Amino acid sequence: MAPSIPDIAQTPQGHEGGAPAPLHVAIIMDGNGRWATQRGWPRLAGHRKGAEQIKKVVQAAPDLGIRYMTIYAFSTENWKRSTQEVLGLMKMFRLMIKREAAELSRQGVELRFIGDRTPLDPLLRETMDAIETRTKGNSKLTLAVAINYGGRDELKRAAQSIARDVAEGKITADEVDEAMISSRLDSAGMPDPDLVIRSSGETRTSNFLPWQAAYSEYEFTPTLWPDFTPDELSDILDRFAGRERRFGGVAS
Template sequence: MTDYGVRHVAIIMDGNGRWAKRRGWPRLAGHRKGAEQIKKIVREAPDLGIRYMTIYAFSTENWKRSLIEVLGLMKMFRFMIRREADALATEGVNLRFIGDRSRLDPALRETMDAIEARTKTNTRLTLAVAINYGGRDELRRAAAQLALDCAEGRIAAEDIDDEALAARLDTVGMPDPDLVIRTSGETRISNFLSWQAAYAEYEFTETLWPDFTVEELTDILARFSGRERRFGGVQP
């Protein structure tokens, strides 16, 4: 195993639709190809020293896409989760989901709950899949929970600090990401892990997600290992 000093990698998997369009295929074909790449990356991640990985599968803004694409993605999510359940459990992956589940189909939510329960004791890799997730929405929900906890006497307003807010985020129990990767050449963070990635390093690659390989991930990790992270401090 090669350890590059990265515990948590977060990935904005962009470019599936463009990958398919360049080949004259429907956008969902790109999403299916992208899902296959996730499997390859997840399988190799622990051997690169990664213990946590968060992937951006569907944002709160993605509902604006065509109904055909949205319904196709939801169907694909459920199919992939059910198909990969045995492999994830065997390979020691703890699968969890972040985001607001209230808008998701009940059958999909049931599938998500089942695999979370099945894999919750696995420790080789924690894989967080962001579905109907947005950083601002997550902060809004956390703030609402804090307000409710204050109103009901579970916490005093003067005791609200970074830890209190973080304990009400979807990623509770996970370390903040060390590195955020975005594929496809875009250089936006797109409302992803707004709180958690405050001090993360970023890498933007022109590669479309379906073409992203373990080799490219390894190259990015190697570059990361040469960076100096000061977290707001000054080099002596």
């Protein structure tokens, strides 16, 4: 089956006929620890400050035309960090989710989580399940939070799911296509990101949404995440609007 290529002619255009306005923005929120270290503070202080910036960016997103946002909160590789930092992050995730549940629901935000939940603390998993249920159906913004997420791990789990169905005779190998693979990913039901932003000056993609971001535009900013503001997001979207996205085609 031929790959599914976005129909550019049918997609709303950005400024001056440039790239379409980004429906889905994904963010690698890097630099929290460095921000705190530069100030002589514990790394967790940077993560707490970074969490405050998440709230500001999420609140601003709908007015900027964003309807889906995915943020990289904790990768499968982040378990290599110190026990103190990992435990502190997990506690912060649980408390923040509980604290923000009512406000996110009031704002019309649907919260969902992507990544492998099995290694997470049962209390955290319970909290995640509860807010997903509470906010399901909200339509102003869908916010996907990647916790214990790794793109290769996600693809492995999708492949295992498909392989089991083939082995059980539910589907044949010839029926496996791109749409089926996408439907087995954690992000199933969400459009692929139009734009991926990484803060802190690093220019790696760090195993973040490798399948979904195959045709995404990228923006790398030197700003450490705790200093990232809605105004900077708006500036990045303005630059995005001037890009020409051809998806492997040629300019008309």
